[in-house]
Amino acid sequence: MAGTDMRISVIGTGYLGAVHAACxxxxxxxxxxxxxxxxxxxxxxxxQAPFYEPGxxxxxxxxxxxxxxxxSIDPAxxxxxxxxxxxxxxxxxxxxxxxxxxxxxxxxxxGLARHLxxxxxxxxxxxxxxxxxxxxxxxxxxxxPAGEGVELAWNPEFLREGYAVADTLTPDRLxxxxxxxxxxxxxxxxxxxxxxAGVPYIRTDLATAELVKVAANAFLxxxxxxxxxxxxxxxxxxxxxxxxxxxxxxxxRIGRRFxxxxxxxGGGCLPKDIRAFLARARELGVADxxxxxxEVDTINTGRRRRVVELARELVGGSLHGRNVAVxxxxxxxxxxxxxxxPALAVAAAVQARGANVRVHDPAAIDNARAVFPxxxxxxxxAKACERADVVLHLTEWREYRxxxxxxxxxxxxxxxxxxxxxxxxxxxWEAANWTVAALGRGRRQG
Ligand code: NAD
Numbered sequence: 001m002a003g004t005d006m007r008i009s010v011i012g013t014g015y016l017g018a019v020h021a022a023c024x025x026x027x028x029x030x031x032x033x034x035x036x037x038x039x040x041x042x043x044x045x046x047x048q049a050p051f052y053e054p055g056x057x058x059x060x061x062x063x064x065x066x067x068x069x070x071x072s073i074d075p076a077x078x079x080x081x082x083x084x085x086x087x088x089x090x091x092x093x094x095x096x097x098x099x100x101x102x103x104x105x106x107x108x109x110x111g112l113a114r115h116l117x118x119x120x121x122x123x124x125x126x127x128x129x130x131x132x133x134x135x136x137x138x139x140x141x142x143x144x145p146a147g148e149g150v151e152l153a154w155n156p157e158f159l160r161e162g163y164a165v166a167d168t169l170t171p172d173r174l175x176x177x178x179x180x181x182x183x184x185x186x187x188x189x190x191x192x193x194x195x196x197a198g199v200p201y202i203r204t205d206l207a208t209a210e211l212v213k214v215a216a217n218a219f220l221x222x223x224x225x226x227x228x229x230x231x232x233x234x235x236x237x238x239x240x241x242x243x244x245x246x247x248x249x250x251x252x253r254i255g256r257r258f259x260x261x262x263x264x265x266g267g268g269c270l271p272k273d274i275r276a277f278l279a280r281a282r283e284l285g286v287a288d289x290x291x292x293x294x295e296v297d298t299i300n301t302g303r304r305r306r307v308v309e310l311a312r313e314l315v316g317g318s319l320h321g322r323n324v325a326v327x328x329x330x331x332x333x334x335x336x337x338x339x340x341x342p343a344l345a346v347a348a349a350v351q352a353r354g355a356n357v358r359v360h361d362p363a364a365i366d367n368a369r370a371v372f373p374x375x376x377x378x379x380x381x382a383k384a385c386e387r388a389d390v391v392l393h394l395t396e397w398r399e400y401r402x403x404x405x406x407x408x409x410x411x412x413x414x415x416x417x418x419x420x421x422x423x424x425x426x427x428x429w430e431a432a433n434w435t436v437a438a439l440g441r442g443r444r445q446g
Contacts, residue, residue, distance in 0.1 A: 006190060009034055009078035009085045011108050013044055013071070015164065015268070015337060016125060016157050017088030019056060023168040025063035027193045033071045034078045045071040052336035052363040055165040075108075079115030084186055085122045086155075087112075093272040099279035100129050100272065105136070113140050119149035121186050125157045127213050127273055129280035133177060133206040153183040154206050156213035161267070162334030173200040177209025214280075217273040218293055223258040224265050225299040231261035231440025241440030242422050261440040263346065263394055263420035264303035266331035268339035271297070303439065304342050307392065307420045308349045310437045314416045315389045320354035323413060325388040327381065328395020329361035329368035336363040338371055343394035346420070348372050350392070360384035362397055381408075388412045396421040405432035 006029045010021035013035040021033040021044075035041050043050040047061035063069035072078065078085060089104040105126055112122065122140060124133055137152035144150040154177035159167035174191055178184040184203055188195060195201055204212070231241040241261040249256025265271065274293045281290040308319075315322045324347075331341035338344055344359075351357040351374065358376045359368060365377045378384050381399070385391055385408055393400055401423055409415045415434040419426070422438055429436045 005029060006084060006186075007082045008032070008190065009082035011035075011075065011078060011085060011087050011112060012089030012104070012126070013037075013040060013050075014088070014090060015051060015053070015161055016159065017086070018044060018050065018060070019053065019159065019164040019168050020086060020088055020125065020157070021069055022056065022059045022063045023165065024190070025066070025069035026059050026169070029068065029190070031063070031069045032078050032081050033069060034073065034075055035071075036073065038073050041071045041073050044069075052334075053164050054162065054334055059165055075111040076115045079112055079117070079120075083120060084190060085112060085120065087122065087124045087126055088157075089126055090268075091126045091128055091272075091276075092268070093275055097279070098275035100127075100276035102128065102132060105132070106139075109136050109139060110143060113143035113150070114145070116140070116144035116146050116150050118146055120144075120146065120151075121183055122150060122152050123187065124152065124154045127156065127217075127269065127276075128210055129276055130207050130210045130214070130284075131280070133210055137179075137206070151180060151183050152206075153178045153187060154209040155187060156209055158213070158216065161337055162332060170194070170197065171199055173202060175202050175204065175209050175212050177204050177206040179206065214273050214277040217270055218277050218290075218296075220258050221265055221270045221274050221300070222292070222296050224260070225296040227259045227261045228264060228303055228439070229299050234261075234440040234442060238442040240442050260422060262303070262422050263307050263342040263439070264300040266340040266342045266345070267335075268331075268337060271300070271340045304345050304349065306439060307342075307346050307394070307418055308353070310418045310439070311346075311350060311390050311392055312353070314418065314435065314437055315414075318354075319350055322355045322389040323387050324350050324355040324357045325385040325391040325412070326350070326357055326359040327361075327384065327391060327393045327400050328397060329359050329377075330364035330395050330397075333395055333397040334363075336361075336367050338364050338367045341368075341395075342420075344368055344372060344375075346392060346394055347375055351375060358384045358386075358388075361395065362399060382411050385412050389414050389416070391417040392420060393417060393424060394420040396423045400424075405429045405434055409433060 008029050009032045010017045011034045013033040021031050025031040040050045047064040049056040089108045091100045094101040133154045140150045176187045234241040245259040278290050278293045326347040328343040419438040
């Protein structure tokens with residue numbers, strides 16, 4: 001893609017920022033990535049992705065190799081270098097509260113602002129509660145030596161881990177909350193190659209831009225919890241939620257995506273974003289309007305307990321002393337992200353009931369071990385399943401779908417599996433003499 005050679009900084013080079021920085025350099029901009037994590041910056045500067053994301057290494061090594069992407073731990077350098085600054089730091093759930101923790105956003109804004117001596121555009125990409133941008137705009141004007149010359153815009157990010165590079169280079173849409181035409185024009189220039197390729201660009205006010213992101217995630221979470229609630233009815237009625245979702249999905253108004261019943265959603269976005277959305281609605285006095293999101297959350301966390309229950313039933317009533325193989329640690333396939341991972345939560349819950357748990361994942365073992373060091377890990381599926389009394393399939397990595405049930409049956413102690421993602425062929429596994437349990441498939445749990 002032809003670039004427009006702007007000088008851009010990306011502050012916070014995690015799952016979002018590293019991809020954003022590398023892709024902006026790839027389309028021809030001069031980019032400086034800044035993070036407080038020196039090890040991450042060192043890896044990126046060597047052209048190495050500090051996490052697993054398909055395709056990122058190629059873009060990154062090209063960007064670093066061309067000299068268009070440089071890295072630093074110094075926000076003063078970013079202020080000196082760039083005319084547009086993207087804020088991509090984390091906004092996790094606050095400990096002991098449902099609200100978003102804005103500590104990192106405030107630190108990034110404050111750290112940058114005091115060095116901004118000329119008119120500049122600061123662009124928020126992190127997911128934040130509505131109203132944050134307006135407050136940050138005031139703070140920037142107060143703290144920056146350039147005062148009102150520093151403008152803030154909001155450009156929420158919709159990338160999906162596992163598809164982050166493609167989603168960044170060819171997004172479904174670009175949403176920009178901009179107060180001035182100058183800010184709008186600068187962002188159109190940043191994204192010129194995407195706009196030339198026909199990507200829809202929607203300009204809004206700051207509050208709408210912030211809300212588009214959380215509303216979109218709340219909708220997706222609701223769709224998943226909806227089908228999971230229906231899965232319970234399917235179990236009670238002897239119906240099959242997978243066939244049901246397929247049939248519903250043909251309705252263009254509904255669509256099949258995000259109608260995968262199973263162990264539910266997790267990750268660093270959906271769970272904390274719906275909680276923060278509800279917390280913010282409470283502050284705004286409209287909690288009743290979003291009360292259903294609490295139910296969406298409850299249905300979702302209930303799925304994890306349901307999988308533990310299915311495992312317990314399959315092994316005959318008690319998990320104590322049983323060998324349990326867990327396939328998957330990442331919250332989704334093609335990622336090494338274990339934040340609020342349903343698979344790991346189930347693994348830990350099963351272990352807490354006295355089982356011997358061995359977890360397999362193709363990419364997320366190191367991250368998983370950092371969170372749950374007490375679990376046993378392996379990168380060999382057969383080893384994970386050795387002498388298992390039950391296998392739990394919890395992250396739908398492609399390689400699990402391709403497993404040969406006949407060969408796996410030879411290594412386990414008992415051929416029993418819970419398909420927590422409803423993607424395995426029940427017929428195929430049952431034909432190989434496995435007892436298969438799943439969520440919403442009409443009580444097929446043996
Ligand atoms: P992350 O934790 O992977 O990355 C955040 C990075 O910010 C870390 O590398 C951290 O060291 C750095 N950081 C913290 N304070 C800093 C500071 N003061 N200066 C510079 N760097 C600092 O998080 P993420 O997944 O990349 O998410 C970032 C934001 O993007 C969140 O608001 C998230 O909700 C949103 N988002 C994430 C995704 C996704 O798929 N991960 C998608 C869309 C939106």
